[in-house]
Amino acid sequence: MAFTDTSERGFQKYIVQELAEKNGFIESSSADFNKEFCINPTQLWDFIEATQPDAFEMIQRKGKRAFLVRLDKKLHELGVIEVLRKGIKHFDKTINLFYRQPASSYNAKDLKKYQSNTFSVTQELGYSETNANRLDLTIFLNGLPIITCELKNPLSGQTVHNAIRQYQTDRDPKEKIFSFARCMVHFAADTELVFMTTKLNFKNTFFLPFNKGLNEGRPAGNFGSGNPVNPHGLKTHYLWEEILTKHSLANIIDKFAQVVEEKAEGAKKAKRIMIFPRYHQLMAVRQILGHAKKYGVGHKYLVQHSAGSGKSKSIAWLAHQLHGLFDTSGEHHLFDSVIVITDRVVLDKQLSEDIKQFSPKRGIVEHITSDGGSKTSNLKEALANRKKVIICTVQTFPFLLDEMSELPAMNFGIVIDEAHSGQSGQTSSKMNAVLANKQTEGEEYKTLEDKINELIESRKMITNGSYFAFTATPKNKTLETFGTKSEETYTNEDGEVKSKFYAFHVYSMKQAIEEEFILDVLKNYTTYNSFYKLIRSVEDNPEFDTKQAQKKLRAYVEGHEFSIGEKAKIMIDHFNREVKHLINGEAKTMVVTKDIVSAIKYKQAFDAYLKEIKSPYKAVVAFSGKKTYKGVEYDEVSMNNFEDKKNDIPKNFNKPQYRFLIVADKYQTGFDQPLLHTMYVDKKLSDVQAVQTLSRLNRAKKPYKKDTFVLDFYNKAEDIQKAFEPYYTATILSEETNPNKLNDLVDNLEVFEVYSEYQVEDFFEKYINGADRTVLDPIIDRSAEFFRNELTKDQQIEFKNNAKSFLRVYSYLAKILDFNNQEWEKLFWYLKLLTPKLFIEKTEDLAEGILETIDLENYRPSKEDTINITLEEEPGEVKPIPVQVGGSQSEADLDTLENILSAFNQRFGDIEWSDKDKVRQILTEQLPAEMKANKDIMDAIQHSDKQNAKISSDKKLEELMQQYLFTQTEIFKKFTSDQDFQRKYKEFIFDTLMDTKKGVNTNP
DSSP: OOOOOOSHHHHHHHHHHHHHHHHOOEEEOGGGOBTTTTBOHHHHHHHHHHHOHHHHHHHHHHOHHHHHHHHHHHHHHHOHHHHHHHOEEETTEEEOSOOOOOSSTTOHHHHHHHHTOOEEEEEEEEOOSSSOOEEEEEEEETTEEEEEEEEOOGGGTOOHHHHHHHHHHHOOTTSGGGSTTTSSEEEEEOSSOEEEESOOBTBTOOOEEOOOOTTTTSSOSOOOSSOOOOTTSOTTHHIIIIISSHHHHHHHHHHTOEEEEEOOTTOSSOEEEEEOOOHHHHHHHHHHHHHHHHHOSSOEEEEEEOTTSOHHHHHHHHHHHHTTOBOTTSSSBSOSEEEEEESOHHHHHHHHHHHHHHOSSTTSEEEOOSOTTSGGGOHHHHHHTTOSEEEEETTTHHHHHHHOOOOOSOOEEEEEESHHHHSOHHHHHHHHHHHTTOOOSTTOOOOHHHHHHHHHHHHSOOSSEEEEEEESSOOHHHHHHHSEEEEEEEEOTTSOEEEEEEOSEEEOHHHHHHTTSBOOTTTTEEEEEEEEEEEEOSSSOOEEEHHHHHHHHHHHHHHSHHHHHHHHHHHHHHIIIIITTHHHHTOEEEEEESSHHHHHHHHHHHHHHHHHTTOSOEEEEEOSSOEEETTEEEOHHHHHOOTTSOOOHHHHHTSTTEEEEEESSSSSSSOOOTTEEEEEEESOOOHHHHHHHHGGGOBOBTTTBOOOEEEESSOOHHHHHHHHGGGSSOEEESSOOOTHHHHHHHHHHHTTTSSOHHHHHHHHHHHHTTOOHHHHHHHHHHHHHHHHHHSOHHHHHHHHHHHHHHHHHHHHHHHHSOOOOHHHHHHHHHHHHHGGGOOOOOOOOTTTTGGGGEEEEEEEEEEEEEEOOOOOOSOEEEOOOOOOOOOOOOOOOEEEHHHHHHHHHHHHOOOOOTTHHHHHHIIIIIHHHHHHTOHHHHHHHHHSOHHHHHHHHHHHHHHHHGGGTTTSHHHHHHHHHOHHHHHHHHHHHHHHHHHHHTTOOOOO
C-alpha cells in the first residue's frame, strides 16, 4: 500500500518536481558545488561557452582560476544583482553572466540570449568547508546561487518559525553563501506561510512576511495576514508557481532587486541594504503592468497600500517599468514619457535615485525643479528630448505647466504619490490641457463654441495617458477619480441605480499590522480630561450667545499659558517616566498642537520645564512662516537656534538630544522617523487627518521598537475609532456623485435672480475672447450690487454657499464624467469671478468681550483611560462628496455670563468627592501638618539641596498616604491611580514645606 509522503523531505521533493517539470529547471547535485568560490562551475562554464565563445576561449587561455578569483572579488564588492546585470570586465572583454528578457517579443536576437539562461535547483546543498550543514533548496542562475530556502512541514511538528530560528542560530553569516548580497534573498517556508530576509545576522536577522494576505490584494475577503486556502493545492503554492519561475526570477533580477546605500545621521559610513520586493509590492506592480499591456492607454489605477508599506519603492519600480512597456503586439511602446508627481520633497529625491539605479542607460530620468534658469527645470525640453521618466513635486508642477506649450503626439503614464493631494483644482485641468495634445492644425478661426468645447475638454482627464495613483487613505474624490467602478449595480434609498468604486490593489493597514510590518498606533491610546473652573472678573452680569461663548471659553482655557504649561509638564514627566528608555534609549515624541501660537507657547513651556529639571533633552518646534505673539515675531529658525545654523529639522531631530518635536500643521504627513514612539495630541483630529497624523508613529524599528503610545488631551477614543475604520481594511466608495445635484444647485441659484442668462452669456463671450477688465468687471459688479442690496443676510449666505458648492462639484465632476454641458461651463466662469466679490456683512460676534470678563481660577488635566481601540474588519465605505443646497445662519441663544460660566464649570468642573469638606480638611490641613511635624523631613528641607529635599518629601508623603488605604479609600485611590493628581499634590506639599522653611505662614 502506497501512502502520501507528508514528510518535510516530501515537501522539498514536491517543489523541486514542480520547478523541473513545469518551469524547465535543471536539478543539480550538491557534489557539483565549488565551496571555495561558492558557485556551480560546470553550469557557469557551459553558459559562457554557449553564449560567448570568444570570451570563453580567452578565459581558458588566461586561466579559469584567474577568472573565478576576479568573479569572487566582484561578487564580494558589488553583490550578485549588480554582477548579473552588468557582467564582469576581465582583461579586454566583458563577460555577461545573465541576459535580460527583451521588452518586445520581436527582438529575436535578445530573446534567444535570454532563453540561454540556465536555472537550476539543488537539494541538500553542502555549502560549508568547516561543517556538514545543508540547505534544503538552493536556486542557481548560470551557476551563481541567488536564493536559499529552508523548508519545514507542520505535519511533522515543525513550522516556518523553526526555519527562521535555523537561519538565526545555525547559519553563519561569515559563510560565503550567506555573506551580504551574495544571494538576493533567503526564504523560510512551510506549507502555510513564507518569510524572507536579505541579510543574515544571527539572532538579529530580521525576517519579513512574504504572504498573499487573506484578501490577495483585492477588495474582498477579511484583509488579514497569512494565506488563503488553495482549493487546488498547498497554501504556499504561489512561492514556486509565481515567484520562483524562470520568467519571474529574471524579472525580479532585472527590475526589482537592488542594493541601496543609507547613511544614518552622524554615521561615518553608509550602510548597504539589499532590497527584495515584498509580495504585495511585486504583485501590485505586475498586475498593473499586465492590465496596462492588455488594455492599453487611457485607464486609471488606484493602489491603496498602508502607510509604511514601502509605497516609494513600489512607485519607483512601477515608473521604471512603465517607460519600457510594450503593447501586446510587441511593436510599440505604450508610454512615451512617465511623469511622477509627489508632494514629498524627500521622496522626490529618493524616487530619482531609486529609478536611476535600474536604468542601464544614462539620461533616462529627469529630475525637475522650479528653477526657471536651469535646463533641468524645463519640462517642455525634457519631453521634447524624450526623457523617459520625469519626476517633480506638486509644488513645482504649476511652474512647469506655464512653460509647456505645443507638444508632439505623445502618450503619458502619470504616477501620483498620495493621490488625494496630487490631482485637484486648476493645476489638474492645466495639466490635462497641456498633455492632452488637443492642438489643431494651423491657425484656423475658432468659433465661440469651439473655444468652450476646448475649455470643457481641458478639464477632462486625458485619454492619451493612464493614471497610477498611490495612497493609504483614499478619500471619496480619490476613489471616484482613480478607482475601479464595479460592474455590479445596486439601487439606493432614492431608487437610483448606483455602482461602487474600489481600489485596483489593496495592501491593508490590518494586514500590515498583523504582519508586524507596521505597529498598531491605536493600542495604548490614553485620553485626558481637563477640569477647570472659571470665575467672573467683573461685577455686572452681561449677556452673550451661549454657543459662541462656550467655544471661546474652552479655547481660552486650553490655550492659556498656565494650561499649556501644565500639559507640557505632564508630557515631559510621562516621557521621563515611561518613554525615554524605549527603543534602546533613543525614543522620541511628537507634540501635535492646534495652531502656531499654541506651538510657540508649548516650545516656551517645554524649554522652561526642561531647564528647571536640568534635563539633557531639547524640544524642536516646526511651523511655516512667521507669527507675532505678544508683540514679538517668531519663526522656527530663531526658536530652534540649531548649533549648525541650518534649519534642517528632520536632520537635527535625528540627533540624540532632541526628543520632542512640537508641530503646527507640519510633519503630520510623509514624515518617516522610526524613533518616534509617543505622540502627545492637543488638537482636534478627524477623518483622514487623524489617520495620517497618528500614522507617523507606526514605523517599525526591529528589534527595539515593540509598540507605540498616544496621549490625547483633546479627542475621545470613539472619535479616533470612527476616523480610522474606513481605512483599516479596504476603502470603498458607496456610490458615484450624482450630477443631477448640479441641476439642483443651478435651480436654487436662479431663484435669487442675482444674474441673468444674458449676463452670463455676455460675460463669457467677452472673457473667452480676452476682453479688458474694464469691460468684464461692470457685468459682474451689477450682480454683486444686486446681491448686496436686494438679498437678506440669510439669502446671501444661501446663495454664496450654493455658488461655492457648484464651483467645487462642477470642477470635480467635469474631470470624470462624459458630458459636455456648455451652460454649466459658462456659469462656472461667471461664478468663479463673481464669488470673490460677494461680501457678506460679518455675523455679529455675540460672545465678543467675554474673555475680558473672566479669570481662570483652577485648571487640572486628569488621565481618563488607556484602551486598545479596536476596529471593524469589514471593508469601510465612504460616501460621495456632499453637494449642499441651501444654508443659513443659526439663531442666537443669549444667556447671562453667570449662567454661561455655571454651565461651563458644570461640564468641565473638577471631580466630585463624596465628602468634599472631609477630603479638603485631610488634603489641605491634616496631611501638611503631619509632614511639618516630622523632624527628619524638616531637617532635609532645612539642610539639603532642593532636589534631594523634594525626593525626601515625596517619599514620606507616599508613606503617610498608606494610612488612608482603608479609612479614606477615595483619597488613596486617587493618589495612587492618577499620576497627574499625585504630581500636583506632591508639589503642593513640598511648596508648603518650603514656605514654612522661609517663615511664611501658608494657608492652602
